[in-house]
Amino acid sequence: MCLHKRALLRAGLLLFLLHLGACLDDCVLCIVGQPVVLPCLYPELNTFGNFSIEWRKNDQKLLRSQWREDGNVEICSLNYARIPYDAAQNGNFSLELPKVHPKQDKMNFSLFFSAGEHEATQLCALCLRVAASFSAPELQSEETADGNETTFLCLSGGGYPEPVVSWLISDSLQPPEGSVRTLAEPHPESHLYNITSYLTLNISKDSSVTCIIENPSMNETLTATRYGESRTRAVGRASEAMWIFSTVLCVVVGIMVMVGVAYQIHLDRVTKRRKKEKREEQRGYKRKFQFIEETEAMTEDKKETDV
Numbered sequence: 001m002c003l004h005k006r007a008l009l010r011a012g013l014l015l016f017l018l019h020l021g022a023c024l025d026d027c028v029l030c031i032v033g034q035p036v037v038l039p040c041l042y043p044e045l046n047t048f049g050n051f052s053i054e055w056r057k058n059d060q061k062l063l064r065s066q067w068r069e070d071g072n073v074e075i076c077s078l079n080y081a082r083i084p085y086d087a088a089q090n091g092n093f094s095l096e097l098p099k100v101h102p103k104q105d106k107m108n109f110s111l112f113f114s115a116g117e118h119e120a121t122q123l124c125a126l127c128l129r130v131a132a133s134f135s136a137p138e139l140q141s142e143e144t145a146d147g148n149e150t151t152f153l154c155l156s157g158g159g160y161p162e163p164v165v166s167w168l169i170s171d172s173l174q175p176p177e178g179s180v181r182t183l184a185e186p187h188p189e190s191h192l193y194n195i196t197s198y199l200t201l202n203i204s205k206d207s208s209v210t211c212i213i214e215n216p217s218m219n220e221t222l223t224a225t226r227y228g229e230s231r232t233r234a235v236g237r238a239s240e241a242m243w244i245f246s247t248v249l250c251v252v253v254g255i256m257v258m259v260g261v262a263y264q265i266h267l268d269r270v271t272k273r274r275k276k277e278k279r280e281e282q283r284g285y286k287r288k289f290q291f292i293e294e295t296e297a298m299t300e301d302k303k304e305t306d307v
């Protein structure tokens with residue numbers, strides 16, 4: 001009777017878990033060569049005495065783990081897939097994959113739970129989205145035999161998935177139809193793409209040409225630009241102008257400094273002269289004063305002599 005109740009309770013919990021599992025469909029973005037964790041948290045599971053979980057990759061068994069009431073655990077897995085060793089205690093059944101490969105792109109991973117006679121129930125379902133950065137594009141150009149046409153080559157590699165390659169002429173114009181040919185080759189083992197894009201057209205040497213490689217999965221837009229000759233000439237002219245400007249500036253500053261120094265010297269001289277003059281003036285005043293005193297004394301003397 002008591003056992004029966006427990007079984008009912010578990011059935012109810014299972015329904016509850018099922019309901020939760022339905023919300024978890026999602027894609028996990030991961031970078032080629034890096035480890036990834038596919039999250040799956042179910043703390044309620046350890047209330048079941050005997051239970052097992054199974055991670056599946058596109059319905060293929062990847063890892064199975066069984067817990068018993070007596071604490072016994074059995075895990076069997078393909079060597080690279082793991083779950084935390086304390087999964088049952090913490091309810092963290094997340095799948096750990098050590099290294100992501102482009103082969104796993106868009107694969108579905110799901111966790112199934114089973115206890116007693118109940119059928120296996122899917123609790124977590126996630127898909128992988130795999131991406132890798134492309135190398136900085138390299139732009140080459142060569143004139144074709146007839147001399148008027150130029151072929152531009154844009155090279156990049158090591159990225160995933162296949163990128164969107166486009167070209168721009170003079171920063172804004174789409175190249176004419178039929179002038180672009182792009183080859184995207186996945187490497188047979190790594191599955192990473194090598195990109196070679198050709199742009200062949202009649203173009204003046206003054207126009208700039210830009211190759212653009214977009215990898216939306218990585219939020220990545222890489223560009224390489226060949227600037228036209230007018231631009232390089234303009235840059236040349238600009239730097240020449242800068243050079244002249246800075247030279248003129250140096251000369252002007254130099255002259256100003258010299259004038260300033262000369263003026264300072266002049267000022268010094270003027271103040272010195274003024275001081276001298278003042279001193280002399282004062283001496284002159286004193287002399288005058290003395291002269292007056294002397295004359296007064298003389299007149300007094302005179303008076304005295306008169307008396």
Ligand SMILES: *[C@@H]1O[C@H](CO)[C@@H](O)[C@H](O)[C@H]1NC(C)=O
Nearest residue numbers: 048049050051068069070116
């Ligand atoms: C758990 O498994 C063991 C061994 O298979 C069994 O003896 C026990 O009755 C099981 N317990 C439950 C609650 O099913």
Ligand SMILES: *[C@@H]1O[C@H](CO)[C@@H](O)[C@H](O)[C@H]1NC(C)=O
Nearest residue numbers: 037041084090092093094096
């Ligand atoms: C669950 O385990 C994974 C892998 O060990 C870990 O990265 C993650 O942080 C854990 N989550 C929680 C909520 O503990």
Ligand SMILES: *[C@@H]1O[C@H](CO)[C@@H](O)[C@H](O)[C@H]1NC(C)=O
Nearest residue numbers: 157158185186187188193194
């Ligand atoms: C990709 O490019 C690299 C370097 O440019 C080269 O070594 C490799 O062979 C290329 N792979 C393919 C599949 O073309």
Ligand SMILES: *[C@@H]1O[C@H](CO)[C@@H](O)[C@H](O)[C@H]1NC(C)=O
Nearest residue numbers: 146148149176179200201202
């Ligand atoms: C480029 O110019 C050459 C000679 O002027 C002409 O034969 C060729 O058709 C032109 N190509 C394009 C794509 O306009």
Ligand SMILES: *[C@@H]1O[C@H](CO)[C@@H](O)[C@H](O)[C@H]1NC(C)=O
Nearest residue numbers: 029030131216217218219220
């Ligand atoms: C790309 O950008 C979006 C929005 O800015 C962001 O949510 C997403 O995480 C980014 N992806 C990567 C791989 O950086």
